Ligand code: 4AD
């Protein structure tokens with residue numbers, strides 16, 4: 001018989017049951033102890049009274065501390081006033097361990113203290129709400145991919161070459177030859193797309209980002225998706241349909257977590273395809289009108305994105321970037337090779353880029369020429385060029401940064417809370 005959990009007790013009210021978990025909070029009043037009890041699936045108020053459990057058990061119960069582990073037996077009743085909506089009249093209890101004094105208390109802690117105690121901080125209601133929303137986003141993304149014909153083909157993490165430039169590579173020793181942690185699975189995914197027509201991967205990716213911002217991790221999760229015979233416009237349609245469906249499904253499934261986070265979900269409710277499109281050159285004009293010093297040819301950085309997102313209350317695509325600020329594989333715009341068929345999907349409310357996507361170059365000669373311009377070791381990419389030798393096909397794809405989506409949906413002001421154990425420029429521990 002598996003352990004009964006708080007999430008299952010609705011059908012068991014009025015019965016005597018046993019639950020196992022931890023003390024979330026404690027309050028005593030004479031011969032009664034109120035235990036806020038959590039088991040990871042929910043919260044329950046437990047009432048331990050000396051009359052019901054007897055002197056000996058009551059004295060034991062009085063030794064409980066915050067986060068002590070224990071099992072409780074008693075009859076559960078619904079009670080809307082109780083935290084969690086249920087109350088247990090305890091008839092017996094068994095202490096598994098009386099926890100040492102818990103370092104995370106009710107007083108305000110600084111960010112560094114909380115991050116040093118991330119392994120414990122994870123148990124707090126706010127952190128569990130965020131991680132449940134993260135779990136739901138992953139689930140809904142995978143569901144959407146499957147329902148839309150994308151086959152999961154995970155790509156390697158140890159790679160001999162780079163995908164997104166050489167400045168953010170993590171290098172490691174692979175039995176005497178250098179290897180790099182993957183920055184994106186895209187190039188490999190292009191190969192599996194020739195096998196399946198539509199493919200995706202979803203896994204950790206790595207970038208030695210030297211920037212200390214609220215949205216950069218050095219290890220983050222990316223969903224790359226790629227589709228054969230889909231052009232630049234079709235690629236954006238796939239993204240907007242996926243994001244609309246995922247946002248609406250996550251909102252519906254995790255209402256109570258959004259409420260706990262006090263997240264104003266009105267912007268999220270407006271996330272419905274189609275999303276506006278804004279060409280890079282028009283974005284530059286708009287930014288200049290807003291007083292930003294950007295010039296044509298400059299990259300659109302975090303500050304510029306922030307300004308632009310104020311102009312929209314839904315996600316929107318930034319498109320047709322200058323070729324020089326993008327990677328080697330971006331298909332040039334027809335008749336205007338200075339601009340490429342790439343798009344960034346920007347989330348509103350100041351969040352900015354959550355997805356980067358593009359139509360890929362499928363012409364062998366053009367791709368070879370671009371690789372030379374980008375000073376890439378062409379010989380190491382022969383397998384990638386093979387995709388243009390044996391039945392080359394127009395194709396497009398994108399990469400979604402999971403933590404960026406979690407931060408946006410949860411309304412977080414820093415990406416560090418969006419992943420269980422964040423890896424940042426200045427943080428490798430715990
Ligand atoms: O825009 P990026 O660099 O695109 C690629 O890597 C393509 N190869 C993806 C593809 O087309 N299959 O990264 C994709 C997304 C970004 O939009 C952003 O959401 C996220 O990955 N991202 C990061 N998230 C957290 N920390 C970082 N350091 C990130 N760098 C990128």
Ligand code: MG
Pocket residue numbers: 344353355356
């Ligand atoms: Mg990008």
